[in-house]
Amino acid sequence: MWWRRRSAPAVTVIGAIVLWEAVVGGFRLPEYLLPAPSGVLAALAAEWRYLGLHTAVTVYEILWGFLLSILIGVPLAMIIVYSPLLERAFYPLLVASQSVPKIAIGPLLIFWAGLGMFPKILVAFLLAFFPIVIDTVVGLRSVEPEMLHLARSMGAPERRIFLKIRLPNAFPNIFAGLKVAVTLAVVGAIVGEFIQADRGLGYALLQANAMLNTRLSFAAILILAAIGVVLFAIVDVIERFLIPWHASHRTEMAAGTL
Amino acid sequence: MAGGGKLVEVSDVSKVYPTTDGDVLALDRVSFDVRAGEFLSIVGPSGCGKSTLAMLIAGLYPVTAGAISVDGTVVARPQTSLGIVFQNPVLLAWRKAVDNVLLQVEMRGLDPRPHRERALRLLASVGLEGFEHRYPHELSGGMRQRVSLCRALIHDPPLLLMDEPFGALDALTRDQMTLDIQRIWGRGQKTVLFITHSITEAVFLSDRIIVMTPRPGRIDTVLEVDLPRPRRLAVREDTRFAGLTRAIRDRFMAHGVLRDLDQEAE
Numbered sequence: 001m002w003w004r005r006r007s008a009p010a011v012t013v014i015g016a017i018v019l020w021e022a023v024v025g026g027f028r029l030p031e032y033l034l035p036a037p038s039g040v041l042a043a044l045a046a047e048w049r050y051l052g053l054h055t056a057v058t059v060y061e062i063l064w065g066f067l068l069s070i071l072i073g074v075p076l077a078m079i080i081v082y083s084p085l086l087e088r089a090f091y092p093l094l095v096a097s098q099s100v101p102k103i104a105i106g107p108l109l110i111f112w113a114g115l116g117m118f119p120k121i122l123v124a125f126l127l128a129f130f131p132i133v134i135d136t137v138v139g140l141r142s143v144e145p146e147m148l149h150l151a152r153s154m155g156a157p158e159r160r161i162f163l164k165i166r167l168p169n170a171f172p173n174i175f176a177g178l179k180v181a182v183t184l185a186v187v188g189a190i191v192g193e194f195i196q197a198d199r200g201l202g203y204a205l206l207q208a209n210a211m212l213n214t215r216l217s218f219a220a221i222l223i224l225a226a227i228g229v230v231l232f233a234i235v236d237v238i239e240r241f242l243i244p245w246h247a248s249h250r251t252e253m254a255a256g257t258l
Numbered sequence: 259m260a261g262g263g264k265l266v267e268v269s270d271v272s273k274v275y276p277t278t279d280g281d282v283l284a285l286d287r288v289s290f291d292v293r294a295g296e297f298l299s300i301v302g303p304s305g306c307g308k309s310t311l312a313m314l315i316a317g318l319y320p321v322t323a324g325a326i327s328v329d330g331t332v333v334a335r336p337q338t339s340l341g342i343v344f345q346n347p348v349l350l351a352w353r354k355a356v357d358n359v360l361l362q363v364e365m366r367g368l369d370p371r372p373h374r375e376r377a378l379r380l381l382a383s384v385g386l387e388g389f390e391h392r393y394p395h396e397l398s399g400g401m402r403q404r405v406s407l408c409r410a411l412i413h414d415p416p417l418l419l420m421d422e423p424f425g426a427l428d429a430l431t432r433d434q435m436t437l438d439i440q441r442i443w444g445r446g447q448k449t450v451l452f453i454t455h456s457i458t459e460a461v462f463l464s465d466r467i468i469v470m471t472p473r474p475g476r477i478d479t480v481l482e483v484d485l486p487r488p489r490r491l492a493v494r495e496d497t498r499f500a501g502l503t504r505a506i507r508d509r510f511m512a513h514g515v516l517r518d519l520d521q522e523a524e
Binding site for chain 2: 144146147149150151152153154155156160161164165168169243245246
């Protein structure tokens, strides 16, 4: 039954919250150690203006970081696919850039890029663009050789082969990369704010921790989780809209009609 | 094109593939002609270079030695005046059947709209009426291969290259496709080069059959098939048909490609 399938995740989530509430109440845990879900919700309601302001800042950083990672990641993948020379030139650099812990170069980025939102956007971008590049390269390369033979026997120039075959063929991979990237962009923005910030959810989280306001910390974490889930869902919806033909969305469609 | 003229000339063609274990000679000085309007099959065991031969004629791989000409012009780049059908249908998953057929038109930089009518007619002619707007994953393997066939025909090419087109199909679908191919070939003024490892299919469809040796691929024998046309499936029980299949099978046995019961235990 559909409602069983739909309600299953809701049941587990509500069950976990009820258990959490019961444990905190039953063991009389002090608020500063672990606040009850009701307390977190109360903090969320009381501080919504404060939290809303910082949420807006962080979402702004995440979105710009994510957007930049697409605008740079996809063309970089194209370069890698089309130029073996540039691939050899760029690839080690690309892998090296991912081996450096972003948190380690964070202070330097602040030093170079200054205060404000830009360095946070930069960290979000640095984390997010790698999966996009890797997955796009795989997608652009995964065209069947026979398809390319056919395209050439149709006299198609490479530009047309790219637009009509390679790029659409890479969409499923690109979206797989985008889904990983969007969650990493959230991590990147928070990491950037942890290093230095005077606004944003990362800043709010540090402030709340410093004042042992665990309710508020949990409220900020809750919002961060919600941002991640919502952005992921948006990418997922766009994917379903753009590539309804892909195998991962075919569960409801009957295949092999004869 | 006048019947009987040479459409394809393959002269002294060799093909070497470089591999990590050194060079592999896939084709060794192969020469033959494809006459305009004929149905020519190339039969051989796996790895005899018969598929390579199709790729060389299509201009998709360069020859190592020798020369190929199509319609009097030496092949030096991918040929655009032919249709190709591979063993796999290689359809684009995001295009409906009719749009997969029209890919042939679009990739040539032409407006597909005036060709839509013909694409629909082609699909209907191979039994896909009502399936024109289905996506590949909604079609059976045989239907996909029919779409692939229509894509190879939409631009009405004089030459059709078919590289084991029924290789991935079940026996009944193969039989039906064989009849369809015969009909399509008999209808227009097409020349077909049909690559297969099925002796029966080759005999059923062909005017002439080239039998290849195992690697390195050389031409072993060329057989003329003088069975009357159009041929019905029952022709396969005809004694002349059996004689031809036996002749080809004997060549394969002579090369050790096939071993019969009494030759088995040694």
